[in-house]
Amino acid sequence: MSTHGTPGAGPVVYDPVTLPADDNVNAYTFCVELKGGQWFLQKGKMIAYYGAIEFNGIGLGRLDRLVRSSFHSPLHASDWVVAEGSGKMLLADRAFDVNSYDLDDGNLTIRAGNLLAFQPSLALKQSIVPGFLTLIGTGKFVAASNGPVVFMEPPIRVDPQALVGWADCPSPFHHYDHGYLTGVLGGLRAMTGFGGVSGEEHQFEFAGAGTVLLQSTETLMAEAATGAVPPEPGVPGGGGTAPGGHGPQSSGVPRLPGQLGDLQRRFGL
Amino acid sequence: MNARTSVPPLWQTAPLGVRSGWVSTHGPCSVHLPGGYFRSVAMFRLQGSKVLAVDMTGDAVKAKNGSMVAYDGQMAFKKLSGGGEGLRGMVTRRLTGEQMTVMEVKGHGTCWFADRASEINLVGLRGDKLCVEAGNLLATDAGLRTGTTFTGLRGASQGNGLFTTTVEGHGQAAILSDGPAVVLRVSPQYPLIVDPGAYVAHQGNVRQSFQSGVTFRTLLGEGGGEAFQIRFEGDGLVYVQPSERNTIAGDV
Numbered sequence: 001m002s003t004h005g006t007p008g009a010g011p012v013v014y015d016p017v018t019l020p021a022d023d024n025v026n027a028y029t030f031c032v033e034l035k036g037g038q039w040f041l042q043k044g045k046m047i048a049y050y051g052a053i054e055f056n057g058i059g060l061g062r063l064d065r066l067v068r069s070s071f072h073s074p075l076h077a078s079d080w081v082v083a084e085g086s087g088k089m090l091l092a093d094r095a096f097d098v099n100s101y102d103l104d105d106g107n108l109t110i111r112a113g114n115l116l117a118f119q120p121s122l123a124l125k126q127s128i129v130p131g132f133l134t135l136i137g138t139g140k141f142v143a144a145s146n147g148p149v150v151f152m153e154p155p156i157r158v159d160p161q162a163l164v165g166w167a168d169c170p171s172p173f174h175h176y177d178h179g180y181l182t183g184v185l186g187g188l189r190a191m192t193g194f195g196g197v198s199g200e201e202h203q204f205e206f207a208g209a210g211t212v213l214l215q216s217t218e219t220l221m222a223e224a225a226t227g228a229v230p231p232e233p234g235v236p237g238g239g240g241t242a243p244g245g246h247g248p249q250s251s252g253v254p255r256l257p258g259q260l261g262d263l264q265r266r267f268g269l
Numbered sequence: 270m271n272a273r274t275s276v277p278p279l280w281q282t283a284p285l286g287v288r289s290g291w292v293s294t295h296g297p298c299s300v301h302l303p304g305g306y307f308r309s310v311a312m313f314r315l316q317g318s319k320v321l322a323v324d325m326t327g328d329a330v331k332a333k334n335g336s337m338v339a340y341d342g343q344m345a346f347k348k349l350s351g352g353g354e355g356l357r358g359m360v361t362r363r364l365t366g367e368q369m370t371v372m373e374v375k376g377h378g379t380c381w382f383a384d385r386a387s388e389i390n391l392v393g394l395r396g397d398k399l400c401v402e403a404g405n406l407l408a409t410d411a412g413l414r415t416g417t418t419f420t421g422l423r424g425a426s427q428g429n430g431l432f433t434t435t436v437e438g439h440g441q442a443a444i445l446s447d448g449p450a451v452v453l454r455v456s457p458q459y460p461l462i463v464d465p466g467a468y469v470a471h472q473g474n475v476r477q478s479f480q481s482g483v484t485f486r487t488l489l490g491e492g493g494g495e496a497f498q499i500r501f502e503g504d505g506l507v508y509v510q511p512s513e514r515n516t517i518a519g520d521v
Contacts, residue, residue: 011390011391011392011452012452013452013453013454013506014451014452014453014454015453015454015456015459016459025451026449026451026511028448028449028511028512029448029451029511044464044466044513045513046464047451047463047464047466047467047509047510047511047513048451048453048461048462048463048464048467048507048509049461049462050453050459050460050461050462053462090451090453090509092448092467092510092511092512092513093511093512094447094512094513095447095448095510095511095512098511
């Protein structure tokens with residue numbers, strides 16, 4: 001065996017045998033074991049792997065069937081890749097905390113920027129809440145958070161920046177601290193800033209039964225595109241109600257995969 | 270004089286830098302020298318995971334310039350131009366872009382080092398060679414030789430230039446990483462492939478080759494996201510951080 005690093009006397013040295021299978025290596029690194037199977041992962045989150053693993057963009061024809069069955073958000077497919085082969089692969093995201101979650105015939109909605117990877121036995125769909133994605137089915141997924149994740153049960157009001165996602169409960173709604181925001185004093189506060197703004201006048205409120213996932217800081221992770229929605233009336237974020245000037249080509253709307261342009265993003269600039 | 274008066278907290282009272290067990294929940298800890306091998310060298314130990322404490326008894330360490338955060342006892346800090354490698358080393362570093370501003374710390378007592386709250390990983394060297402980017406090297410035992418070596422395309426794909434810093438000899442070194450590094454073993458039957466942005470350092474008798482997955486699909490924007498990879502083969506250890514630097518291959 002190698003002479004480097006005697007176990008027990010120094011850093012833990014991992015090899016393909018001692019790396020955990022589908023578990024955390026430390027709080028910031030997750031190890032996925034592939035045995036001829038597939039995993040979806042966000043582009044660029046793989047940090048190292050043992051074995052023979054191939055990474056393919058989702059637009060690839062061969063993966064069309066897989067995309068059809070477990071990737072229902074085709075308009076941001078260019079941000080995702082499929083890893084397939086056999087071996088062990090390490091995932092990490094900018095030294096944020098990563099955790100894996102098991103869904104057993106369940107559903108979970110998560111902020112798009114937090115989702116790192118998922119098993120194809122889960123189906124990924126765009127949530128109608130903008131910026132969120134929903135995972136449905138049975139399987140494992142890996143999510144990052146800024147600080148460890150805390151699980152809470154509704155009824156609860158949470159800070160918008162701390163919300164990571166929710167499972168099994170209805171979508172949240174806005175809650176405003178009306179007593180503080182309205183009235184003469186409230187107006188004065190809002191207009192002048194005098195009297196103090198606590199920064200907590202607005203929350204997301206959850207009702208029903210389920211679980212709410214919170215991160216332990218209020219620093220959001222970078223947003224990830226969730227794809228455009230069809231420009232139909234009645235679709236939130238679709239812009240369908242405004243006549244004219246709101247097509248898929250209008251600025252600020254994510255592109256279709258395979259479309260040319262947007263070179264900066266492709267080259268990481 | 271008061272070198273030993275600074276009693277470390279109870280959870281860290283292992284003799285001279287050797288920490289037994291796992292106190293911190295993450296990150297590699299200290300490495301001690303093989304049994305019976307004790308000379309008067311500075312002893313490195315981690316205090317938490319982001320501060321390096323070095324106990325010195327008249328000996329010296331080389332450390333990144335300005336990384337001292339505290340010391341007790343008596344210390345002298347001397348800037349070493351060109352990393353203490355002499356004129357030739359200085360010129361080489363200039364030419365290769367692997368400039369290090371290094372200071373020599375010498376004295377009696379304990380000196381604490383840290384750099385921008387980066388995680389610190391201790392590496393024990395027993396005659397083998399550690400390759401690390403100059404910017405990720407925090408401190409080395411003064412007895413270790415440092416130099417510069419050509420890395421080829423791996424360095425280029427990391428945006429770090431074509432050269433890297435080597436550390437050789439017997440002793441300890443401390444390297445920096447963004448998030449605690451994972452130490453992965455490379456053996457002949459298990460080669461390892463690493464993302465250039467997550468690579469921190471490697472140690473031992475390891476060959477690296479550059480592997481590219483650029484296809485026409487990459488150019489169409491349908492790439493696999495992992496177009497550039499470094500493949501390690503041989504026998505040694507690779508340090509990988511749970512974060513990716515911005516590389517030219519970032520999103521390809």
